[in-house]
Amino acid sequence: xxxxxxxxxxxxxxxxxxxxxxxxxxxxxxxxxPQLVEKLRKFGIQRGNRNIWLPSETLxxxxxxxxxxxxxxxxxxxxxxxxxxxxxxxxxxxxxxxYAYVDGHFTMTPEPKVRSAMRWADRFQAELFWDSLDYIIxxxxxxxxxxxxxxLVRSHTIVHRLLEHMDQGNAVIGTSxxxxxxxxxxxxxxxxxxxxxxxxSMEIHQVRGTFEAPExxxxxxxxxxLSEEAASYMATLKTNPRLEDALDPHRYSPxxxxxISAITDAIPRYRVAKLLALDPRDDSKLTRVxxxxxxxxxxxxxxxxxxxxxxxxxxxxxxxxxxxxxxDRIHREKNQEFLHHFKQFLGKSN
Numbered sequence: 001x002x003x004x005x006x007x008x009x010x011x012x013x014x015x016x017x018x019x020x021x022x023x024x025x026x027x028x029x030x031x032x033x034p035q036l037v038e039k040l041r042k043f044g045i046q047r048g049n050r051n052i053w054l055p056s057e058t059l060x061x062x063x064x065x066x067x068x069x070x071x072x073x074x075x076x077x078x079x080x081x082x083x084x085x086x087x088x089x090x091x092x093x094x095x096x097x098x099y100a101y102v103d104g105h106f107t108m109t110p111e112p113k114v115r116s117a118m119r120w121a122d123r124f125q126a127e128l129f130w131d132s133l134d135y136i137i138x139x140x141x142x143x144x145x146x147x148x149x150x151x152l153v154r155s156h157t158i159v160h161r162l163l164e165h166m167d168q169g170n171a172v173i174g175t176s177x178x179x180x181x182x183x184x185x186x187x188x189x190x191x192x193x194x195x196x197x198x199x200x201s202m203e204i205h206q207v208r209g210t211f212e213a214p215e216x217x218x219x220x221x222x223x224x225x226l227s228e229e230a231a232s233y234m235a236t237l238k239t240n241p242r243l244e245d246a247l248d249p250h251r252y253s254p255x256x257x258x259x260i261s262a263i264t265d266a267i268p269r270y271r272v273a274k275l276l277a278l279d280p281r282d283d284s285k286l287t288r289v290x291x292x293x294x295x296x297x298x299x300x301x302x303x304x305x306x307x308x309x310x311x312x313x314x315x316x317x318x319x320x321x322x323x324x325x326x327x328d329r330i331h332r333e334k335n336q337e338f339l340h341h342f343k344q345f346l347g348k349s350n
Contacts, residue, residue: 028106075207
């Protein structure tokens with residue numbers, strides 16, 4: 001295997017082993033081979049914690065993959081595409097099924113090395129997982145990280161090799177951002193012919209990215225280090241009477257109803273939960289600390305809800321910016337108007 005070497009009986013330092021999955025940190029290529037597991041254990045590498053953040057949707061996706069289908073998991077930034085991909089690979093490791101893995105963000109990886117991962121999957125009849133498959137057609141310099149001419153050649157070759165891979169009866173499970181993201185950041189010369197044929201060869205799975213039972217919410221937050229009480233509070237937040245009252249559309253002008261809808265839609269989603277529980281940035285830490293302060297009794301529920309909803313509004317705006325849709329002045333003003341009335345209501349109704 002071209003991207004796994006041993007030197008002086010030690011694992012190549014460019015390799016990272018994550019819960020028995022081998023990953024090359026310079027190329028973005030990885031694999032899981034059950035026959036290698038015993039060899040890895042000689043180096044003291046043990047099985048890690050295996051968390052599946054979106055279990056219901058992951059099992060649904062696994063059912064599609066088990067039927068030999070090639071599937072493209074599509075969703076907005078932070079919607080849970082990578083969480084589903086990681087959960088699916090976790091299930092494969094649980095069952096001892098080999099797979100190759102390509103992290104599409106590594107657009108500088110030479111095409112021959114990428115092909116080596118596909119050849120390995122061919123040889124061992126292994127699944128091929130490809131995170132951020134749409135980076136193959138990226139038009140932004142930030143995405144392609146190489147001269148456009150070189151990138152076009154690389155991308156065309158990889159796309160046609162993937163089509164050959166699937167024509168031979170092999171399945172590919174990939175992820176892609178939303179159609180809007182692709183239209184904004186994709187290269188027009190790469191979005192025709194081969195790419196369209198590739199999309200036509202894959203079943204589209206639109207990410208829901210929601211915790212579909214309170215138990216899934218609780219599992220996620222507890223795994224992220226929050227207390228059981230804090231996790232239980234967040235699991236029932238959408239039906240929290242105090243929040244429902246404060247978000248009642250009848251309290252606001254019709255112009256603000258779209259803002260309210262975006263907030264209520266975001267509350268049960270993985271995207272917000274991930275930011276609140278796992279994002280290391282200070283604004284996230286403050287909200288997480290506020291949640292623990294709430295359950296310990298040192299912060300009022302109204303004050304926590306003010307901070308949380310302000311956090312969600314800010315994250316919704318951030319997502320729009322990253323999607324190439326910078327919120328206009330009117331949209332930002334509506335967000336601020338809503339927050340003003342929301343906080344005012346909570347302040348008056350203590």
